[in-house]
Amino acid sequence: MSKRILFVDEEDWSITPYFDKLRDNSSEVDLAIDGDEAIDLLQKNKYDLLVLDIMFPPGQKIGNNVEPRKAGAILLYRIRYNEIPDMKTTSNIPVVVITAVTDQKLLEDVKQLGVNEVFLKPASFDQVTDALLELVNVNEVKKNE
């Protein structure tokens, strides 16, 4: 059965190059460029892996006046604590963060919510794709140390 990966990143050029390789390895991929799209897709489909940048436009559902750099943390929080109504995806979905944000505090906030791997942009193509293909088969999020 093919796995499904959800990418959340406002810059699609960062993400779309991965799709070819991932699809070739029986993974279906979806891209949300803001919070609203991400929530819609989470409600629509059951994903096996979530890949997100922690900074993106929050959208109306997260709150338009929320700082973009906090959007990722809020989205992940809502996923983990089941605050997204009718979400098809399970709350303990494995998560990979690929971000250019270097703010240690923000990164810590997100890591607290349970993240399997963090990649700092710019990240190696092969490293990223290999990690994704491995994690898509993991059923749960890595526990916090």
Added chain:
Amino acid sequence: MKKEKIKILIAERETLTAQKLFATLAEMGYSSKILTTGENPIAAIRSAIHEQIYKIIFLEESISSSQDEYHDFQADLKKLLPTTQIVWIRNDTNQRQTPESNWTDDCQFLLKPIRDKNDIINLAETCIQKIQSNTYLQLIKRISEYITTKQKLNDVLQKLVDEVVKNLEYETCAIILKREDNPPSLYIASVQGMALEHQKEFNLEIGTGVTGKVVELGRPRIVPNIYDDPSFNNAEIAGEGSLYSMASIPVCYNQRVLGALNVYTGAGYVHSFRREEIDLFSILANWAAFAIYTVAKDEVKEKEQKRLIEENILINHFYRIGHSIASSQGIKKNLKRIAQSALEVLHAEPVILLQYDQATNRLIPPPIYAGNLIEERGYVETFEFSGHSFAELIVRHGESLYIEQDIDRNPLMIEARKHAIGGMPEKRFHEREKSQSLAALILRADDEVVGVMFLNYRRPQKFSPIEKQLMEAFCSQAAIAVKNSRLMEQLRNNELKSIFDGIPDPIIVTENKFEGSTPIWLIGYANREVHEMFGYDFGNKELVGKNARDLFGKQLSRLREALRDDNGKISNFETSFLHKAGYPIPISLSTSILEKEDAGKILKTIGIAKDLTSQKELEKSKITIDKLRLTLADVGHEFRSPLHIIISQLGGLKYHLDKKYGEDQQVKKVAKIIEEEAFRAARQMKNTLLSTVESFEALGANFEKGSIGDTIVLCANRFFETADKRGIKIIVWDSVKKLPPIYYDKTQMEQVFTNLVDNAVKYSHFNQDIEIRGKEIGKNVEIAIMDYGLGIPKNQYERIFQAFSRSEVLDTKRFIPGTGLGLTIAREIVERHKGKITIESTPLTKDLVKIQNYEGYVTTFHVLLPHNPKEV
């Protein structure tokens, strides 16, 4: 005196003599008694005179033989004089016992035997006359005593007529006086012996009748028989009252006839008024005249005294008013005093006083009152100033109004009601206070109307001309008081203003009024500094009169509350003030209450403002480490994203090529190179930016004594090649090298001067020199780095120190690289050393085009450093 009333005693033992006496006296009409003397004649006489008052006693001289007894008796007889007359009957041959010589004059002597009865007659008449004279004398004495004690005029006149009738035994006596009407008339002022209904019918007219003619001509008239006399016109009354003869004497004072004194006899027969009677009547008439004049004068004097006392009260009040002006109390206190005085002097209650400003044509609230109000609550609201209120109409009317009754029917009151705007109080003030009469007075001083005063009277009044005069006099005084108060206040304000004009800090004074209970704060005064700070024209006092709410915005309510909470004083209240150009300027305000009402309403405040703009700019431009890091993190993000895209896209491309064409070594190599360089770029960026922040933070500052000149030379040398490439020489003068040693952090100061020289080189024109000079200023050293090239506009002096801001002045010929951090870091370091960086940039050329393009400017950066930062 009626003859019957005269009792005569005859004490004569010789019967013949006694009988002759008795008969003659009877013929004359007098009744007499012959005393039976018996054994003890003196005892008998004593007993007789004890029983009865005898007017005449005929006494036998030799009636007693005992010397002692006689002596005592004579002493007793003496006491009877003068109301009783003694006639000694003397034996013409016998000289044995004579009465004591000292009272000889008071007695008469009759010789016996009596040969001629005329002797008796003459004697009797002499005695009667004496008695009569005595009676008159007593009467005059009594009246004179009466008159000299303070009596009302009517009482005096009544006394006169009473005495005439009761003690002189006339039938009727009346005093008739002239009333100075138009035409003059006569009336009965006092009367005795006339029935009331007769008095009412009594006919009196000047020029007619007896009395009328006497008054007209001023000459007395005797009418022996009033029924015979045609000029007597009260015959009927006289008949009913059985009057017969009449004497009318004019009452005159100072040759002015005031009336007449009339005496009437009864008895049904003619009475011949003797000379003495007429004289007596004249005396009484004169007394009446005198009494009328004097008492009237007294009454006038009393009125005058009362008036003087009132004047005194008035003067007292004016003194108080004047005194309060001189002691420069506030105008409201003075108005209260004036109202209170009006209450006491003019007996009105309540009194309402309103100020009027002729310049703006408006009444100035609130109304000041004195006295007790029936309805105190809401009385202020009954005075509305719509332009057509009663008070305003009065002012326009121009004259004081005296309304004795029917206040509501007064035309001005009706007109005021007509113009009433919706919301006029249900009951007007005079209705609430149940005023029956109202005086609406205008206070005018020097042709200037300064106010209106309402005197309400709860009892109906008649405003006599004198009272009106008094009110007007009071008003003009009150007007002067009001005017002076205002002038004093203005003077005080002007004094304050001239003080404020001289203070170099921005000072604002607000003057607050109230619309109902809503406070409206207006700018009462603002000195030059305030006007300049906020872009207003001081010459025109542009800010005066503006609403403070427009300038302070919503902060004004907060300010009011803060003043109330903090006992009327606050310092460093942060707020903003609207610049004329429309933007708010942050200020810190220290303010206090200047004047407030007893009830707590704030009437005036004064505040000193401090412009916080530069402070705020300073705060803004002061980059904290965190903010710097945050900014840099955002910048980092901007570098990383595109690099990531490059690498991702490259990865995707390689994968696609591998898939399609199989793995190719060339492709693999190229991809690797690109990837490596992208990563390197990322690394470089991270190092340059972040390391600055980290090292800066980590090191702190290490102050060591050293030669700043050496450090500067070191920095200058770093740029030798770069400068030389553009023909620029960097000259470090000796003044720098010779600077005394100071305490500073070597590494950090290197950074500072590196950045500054770097800037100097970057913005210098080709072939120009950069000069670095140094000097000592007190406990500091100052280093100046000067370049000749692109200038910095004044309004950017502050901005260019902010992170990532570059000069907006662009070089037309070349691109000037830079991150915009150099000056930020330089200033941060200098300030850590408790020093200062300042800029000066001025054009050297006269070419207008160049000046506008900021070319050809001499730009100098001054770095001021203390000898020892730790000692500052």
